[in-house]
Amino acid sequence: MLKTDRIGLVIVFASLSAIAVIVFMVFQYQRDDRLADIRSTGVSLARVLSGIPYDQLIPGGAQQGVIQVLRHSAGNDEFAYVSIVDGRGQTVTEVALDGVIVPPATMPIEPSAWLGESQLALPSDRRKIIEFHAPLLEAGNLLGFVRLGYLYPAGGLSLQQLPFIATVSLPVFLLVPLFYLLLRMEVRPIRAANQQMNSLMEGEGFRRLEVAATGELGDFMQRFNQFVELASAKIQALEHDQQRLITSSKLLTYRKNRVETVLETLPEAVMILDETGTITFANQKLAALFSVSQEVILAQPVQQWCDNPDILQLISKYQTGGKARTFTDTIRFNLDTASTRSIATKTYPLFSPKNPSAAIGTLIIFRDETQEALARQARGDFVAHLSHELKSPLNVLGMYSESLLGEAGKTEEFRVEAANVIAEEVDRLSSLISGLLSMTQIESGSLTPDRSLVKLGDVASAAFAEARHMAANKDYEFHIDLPKEMNPVHVDKDLIRIALTNLLSNAVKYNSPGGEVRLTIEETEDAIQIRVADSGIGISEDEAAKIFDKFYRSTDERVQSIGGHGLGLALARQIIELHHGTLSLNHEREQGSEFIINLWKETTAVKQAI
Amino acid sequence: MTMKRVWIVDDHAPIRRVLKLGIEQAGYEVDVAANGSECLVKLCNGHPDFLVTDVDMPRMSGKELCLAIDKQFPNRSFPIVVLTSRTELEHREWTRRIDNLTFMEKPVSVRRLVSHIDSCLGDVEQTVRV
Numbered sequence: 226m227l228k229t230d231r232i233g234l235v236i237v238f239a240s241l242s243a244i245a246v247i248v249f250m251v252f253q254y255q256r257d258d259r260l261a262d263i264r265s266t267g268v269s270l271a272r273v274l275s276g277i278p279y280d281q282l283i284p285g286g287a288q289q290g291v292i293q294v295l296r297h298s299a300g301n302d303e304f305a306y307v308s309i310v311d312g313r314g315q316t317v318t319e320v321a322l323d324g325v326i327v328p329p330a331t332m333p334i335e336p337s338a339w340l341g342e343s344q345l346a347l348p349s350d351r352r353k354i355i356e357f358h359a360p361l362l363e364a365g366n367l368l369g370f371v372r373l374g375y376l377y378p379a380g381g382l383s384l385q386q387l388p389f390i391a392t393v394s395l396p397v398f399l400l401v402p403l404f405y406l407l408l409r410m411e412v413r414p415i416r417a418a419n420q421q422m423n424s425l426m427e428g429e430g431f432r433r434l435e436v437a438a439t440g441e442l443g444d445f446m447q448r449f450n451q452f453v454e455l456a457s458a459k460i461q462a463l464e465h466d467q468q469r470l471i472t473s474s475k476l477l478t479y480r481k482n483r484v485e486t487v488l489e490t491l492p493e494a495v496m497i498l499d500e501t502g503t504i505t506f507a508n509q510k511l512a513a514l515f516s517v518s519q520e521v522i523l524a525q526p527v528q529q530w531c532d533n534p535d536i537l538q539l540i541s542k543y544q545t546g547g548k549a550r551t552f553t554d555t556i557r558f559n560l561d562t563a564s565t566r567s568i569a570t571k572t573y574p575l576f577s578p579k580n581p582s583a584a585i586g587t588l589i590i591f592r593d594e595t596q597e598a599l600a601r602q603a604r605g606d607f608v609a610h611l612s613h614e615l616k617s618p619l620n621v622l623g624m625y626s627e628s629l630l631g632e633a634g635k636t637e638e639f640r641v642e643a644a645n646v647i648a649e650e651v652d653r654l655s656s657l658i659s660g661l662l663s664m665t666q667i668e669s670g671s672l673t674p675d676r677s678l679v680k681l682g683d684v685a686s687a688a689f690a691e692a693r694h695m696a697a698n699k700d701y702e703f704h705i706d707l708p709k710e711m712n713p714v715h716v717d718k719d720l721i722r723i724a725l726t727n728l729l730s731n732a733v734k735y736n737s738p739g740g741e742v743r744l745t746i747e748e749t750e751d752a753i754q755i756r757v758a759d760s761g762i763g764i765s766e767d768e769a770a771k772i773f774d775k776f777y778r779s780t781d782e783r784v785q786s787i788g789g790h791g792l793g794l795a796l797a798r799q800i801i802e803l804h805h806g807t808l809s810l811n812h813e814r815e816q817g818s819e820f821i822i823n824l825w826k827e828t829t830a831v832k833q834a835i
Numbered sequence: 836m837t838m839k840r841v842w843i844v845d846d847h848a849p850i851r852r853v854l855k856l857g858i859e860q861a862g863y864e865v866d867v868a869a870n871g872s873e874c875l876v877k878l879c880n881g882h883p884d885f886l887v888t889d890v891d892m893p894r895m896s897g898k899e900l901c902l903a904i905d906k907q908f909p910n911r912s913f914p915i916v917v918l919t920s921r922t923e924l925e926h927r928e929w930t931r932r933i934d935n936l937t938f939m940e941k942p943v944s945v946r947r948l949v950s951h952i953d954s955c956l957g958d959v960e961q962t963v964r965v
């Protein structure tokens with residue numbers, strides 16, 4: 226639409242320009258024609274006047290009237306003046322139109338230039354003048370000149386020329402709209418095609434362009450329609466393929482995500498190598514195991530993010546240059562030089578689902594066996610420790626029984642001593658075995674607390690008295706602080722006594738000379754709090770986290786020197802937790818150590834359970 | 836002939852008593868110490884002919900005592916026997932650096948210990964005679 230309008234404007238502008246050019250040329254032609262007329266008339270008249278004797282033209286001469294006549298009958302609209310000048314150029318007589326002042330002029334000296342024309346300007350209004358001059362001779366002598374001045378023919382439109390201009394312009398004005406209409410008619414099929422193509426491009430679907438056109442445009446439209454149909458078919462096929470690809474891609478993505486989710490959900494760190502040994506997948510747990518990101522594992526060579534020689538060697542075995550290994554492999558190694566993490570890797574060849582004999586990669590599962598290794602170590606340590614703990618009393622028993630059979634056994638004094646020592650060591654063995662048994666039962670879940678309403682003060686007092694008896698030969702101060710009245714609690718009194726005895730016996734065993742053992746019980750609305758404190762060697766911050774671990778014994782030489790099997794605190798905590806209570810170390814204590822038991826009252830425990 | 840002196844180092848009093856009794860009855864003069872530190876002090880005033888020590892003891896363990904003796908008395912002539920219930924290798928490793936030292940695993944027979952002392956001290960005498 227815009228284009229055709231622009232063409233219309235161009236046509237109008239071109240036609241107006243053509244008219245203007247024609248009019249200009251006409252004016253030019255007319256002026257040139259008029260100039261030729263003036264020149265012809267001027268030259269002829271100058272010659273005629275030159276033939277008249279000088280004295281007849283000057284004032285008083287017989288022909289002087291000729292000049293006056295010229296003013297009125299010069300036969301030319303442009304006539305401006307006629308002037309007779311003497312040989313020196315002085316004006317002798319002149320006749321000029323009204324308002325015209327004859328411009329001064331220098332007459333030529335050379336005879337060849339006497340007859341001629343020159344361009345001048347009126348002094349009054351600077352209008353251009355074309356002047357013809359001719360000599361006035363008498364017997365060969367130059368007496369003067371006759372000067373004839375004409376106004377330079379002006380351009381412009383004169384009324385007389387209007388019909389001519391109208392004659393020229395009218396057909397042009399009539400033809401321009403005609404041409405424009407014809408042009409629009411010619412352009413119409415193209416515009417229609419353009420509009421239909423616009424709607425096609427706006428997504429209205431493919432259809433034939435229905436445009437009434439004949440000739441070359443008709444052929445073009447027909448070919449164009451064929452092309453559009455062909456392109457439409459191709460595009461539809463492509464769209465169909467694209468849709469299929471999108472569906473396949475979504476399905477693949479879903480399957481990939483599903484597999485990756487499964488691999489991410491596995492408790493083990495997982496790595497997948499392709500047939501060349503390149504890592505193509507690593508789950509988050511693997512990244513965490515090596516403290517790098519998954520992107521780094523996939524993007525960088527294994528040497529960049531791992532310096533463990535065992536792993537480097539393992540992966541290098543699978544970098545076989547295109548042929549995947551088809552056997553499983555299991556290795557165990559420590560992840561770091563500090564040997565704190567024990568890792569077992571198991572590799573599985575991955576076979577193509579379509580060709581089960583073709584290995585397409587390798588799945589490597591990294592299993593962190595640190596906990597198992599620690600547990601194995603702990604079990605080993607425990608057995609060694611237990612063996613030590615059992616051998617010590619057995620050693621005493623063996624020595625005394627052997628001595629009783631020998632010479633020493635013959636004295637009454639030794640037999641009594643031996644009986645006491647044997648009884649003491651049997652107690653020690655019995656306590657160790659009972660502790661072990663209780664702990665094993667609690668851990669295996671086979672021990673259920675035999676709860677009854679118990680006066681905790683009585684149980685605590687009994688345990689306290691036992692501890693005091695144990696330290697009869699020590700100079701410790703014993704303090705017990707119980708509420709005057711205390712509500713009975715629903716606990717297994719035997720188990721609670723074991724827990725309290727363990728805590729109190731530790732307070733006795735690890736106390737300093739002249740030290741203090743204090744047992745305090747406080748009752749609040751919700752709970753009963755039991756505190757067992759001593760002023761002994763205390764527990765370092767490093768060890769505070771481990772003291773409740775089974776079989777743990779302090780590395781402190783002072784603790785090592787005191788008999789113990791590393792089960793007391795672990796068993797006490799298990800017993801308290803079996804009663805849904807808590808047993809913790811008071812970290813705020815600066816000297817000695819203090820253990821705090823919190824036992825929830827029945828109602829509180831029920832509320833918490835709810 | 837002066838009696839051979841056997842020292843017993845153990846933190847457990849009943850062990851000290853029963854060993855003292857058994858070894859004395861075999862004809863030795865017995866002195867006792869309750870830990871390594873006490874024994875080391877005694878060594879400043881005189882040496883035994885035989886030393887029996889436990890390992891796990893307060894203040895100074897049997898291991899520390901043996902290492903200290905090895906360092907302070909490089910020309911020691913008396914044998915040492917270490918009574919221990921720890922049979923694992925890592926608990927014996929340190930003894931490789933000390934000469935004239937043997938292990939005896941708990942439970943220990945007093946009779947066997949006495950025979951060991953007899954054989955060691957008897958050998959010494961024989962060597963002297965040669």
